[in-house]
Amino acid sequence: MRDLDQEMADRYRNNFLKEIEEQAEMGEWVKLCMQCGLCSGSCPTHFHDGWDHPPHEIFMLIRAGKRDEVLQAKGMWMCTSCYNCYVRCPRKVPVTHVMHGIAEYAYRIGRSPKGQSTQHLSTTFWNNCIQTGRVNELHLTQTLYFKDGFLAGLKKFIEMSRIGLGLARAGRMNPLEAIGAGHKCKDTQGIAAMLAKAKELEARRKEGKG
Numbered sequence: 001m002r003d004l005d006q007e008m009a010d011r012y013r014n015n016f017l018k019e020i021e022e023q024a025e026m027g028e029w030v031k032l033c034m035q036c037g038l039c040s041g042s043c044p045t046h047f048h049d050g051w052d053h054p055p056h057e058i059f060m061l062i063r064a065g066k067r068d069e070v071l072q073a074k075g076m077w078m079c080t081s082c083y084n085c086y087v088r089c090p091r092k093v094p095v096t097h098v099m100h101g102i103a104e105y106a107y108r109i110g111r112s113p114k115g116q117s118t119q120h121l122s123t124t125f126w127n128n129c130i131q132t133g134r135v136n137e138l139h140l141t142q143t144l145y146f147k148d149g150f151l152a153g154l155k156k157f158i159e160m161s162r163i164g165l166g167l168a169r170a171g172r173m174n175p176l177e178a179i180g181a182g183h184k185c186k187d188t189q190g191i192a193a194m195l196a197k198a199k200e201l202e203a204r205r206k207e208g209k210g
């Protein structure tokens with residue numbers, strides 16, 4: 001993973017903006033930002049401690065070539081996709097999508113912050129979905145609860161057990177999901193074929209042939 005990061009750093013030496021434009025989904029929009037700050041001012045979550053850089057700062061850092069600071073930023077992972085920034089940007093920059101595109105790129109080359117909760121949730125959700133076409137709620141919850149260790153997980157598990165039981169009784173969560181059983185899509189092969197095609201199209205887009 002580290003090699004891919006180095007390969008990209010070498011390929012785009014001294015031109016981080018170009019790297020983001022070509023490698024991060026929607027990254028080509030960054031250059032249109034005029035630094036008015038409306039996106040960050042409209043963001044309902046950026047006052048939370050988890051944010052290090054709000055959107056307009058991320059875009060400014062990209063243009064300033066601050067590769068390490070951007071790729072390791074927590075800001076992109078704090079975005080809740082409320083779309084406030086997107087609808088208010090006077091330059092019509094799809095801020096939400098650009099933020100997610102940069103986060104995905106940082107993850108892909110192994111530079112994203114380790115142990116960040118949203119990242120953990122996203123990767124667990126994704127890995128789960130590509131296997132069965134459906135999310136395994138119990139597995140997802142378990143991995144989140146036990147992310148910070150067994151005791152912390154057990155405490156959370158007991159705290160939330162009443163809600164878990166309620167979900168199971170209402171048929172919203174299947175206890176068998178704990179051992180990998182439970183609901184899944186009928187056509188898992190179709191899901192796999194669809195994802196393989198999407199991957200192929202994405203690879204072509206990144207090579208500039210799509």
Ligand code: SF4
Nearest residue numbers: 033034036037039089
């Ligand atoms: S609102 Fe748009 S133009 Fe203004 S800082 Fe944010 S992205 Fe840039």
Ligand code: SF4
Nearest residue numbers: 043079080082083085
């Ligand atoms: S979409 Fe994300 S970055 Fe934009 S305002 Fe909402 S939380 Fe903030």
